Amino acid sequence: MIITTTDQVEGRRVVEYLGVVTGEAIIGVNVFRDFFAGIRDIVGGRSGGYQNALKDAREHAMADLQDAARRLGADAVVAVDLDYEVLGKENGMLMVSINGTAVRLG
Numbered sequence: 001m002i003i004t005t006t007d008q009v010e011g012r013r014v015v016e017y018l019g020v021v022t023g024e025a026i027i028g029v030n031v032f033r034d035f036f037a038g039i040r041d042i043v044g045g046r047s048g049g050y051q052n053a054l055k056d057a058r059e060h061a062m063a064d065l066q067d068a069a070r071r072l073g074a075d076a077v078v079a080v081d082l083d084y085e086v087l088g089k090e091n092g093m094l095m096v097s098i099n100g101t102a103v104r105l106g
Contacts, residue, residue: 002076015106023064025057074102
């Protein structure tokens with residue numbers, strides 16, 4: 001499955017637009033990860049816990065997007081947009097949403 005942020009696939013022609021497909025993942029971030037991220041904010045550096053959480057959420061959302069496209073018989077998803085959100089200031093939930101247009105290529 002070709003996934004691209006562009007509206008076309010170089011060297012291929014879109015022969016059918018199958019519809020918008022999406023994938024979402026919402027994950028909770030635990031108190032220990034929050035604590036160590038707070039320490040990183042003070043002393044500097046990257047927060048590996050949050051990075052891993054975002055990576056996992058992105059991979060789950062991408063898998064959902066691809067599954068939705070496959071169910072429509074797509075060869076590719078074009079014009080993909082990826083968004084990250086924090087849900088509520090105090091609840092420690094991270095959301096990754098991804099959407100694009102499922103297409104059949106010629």
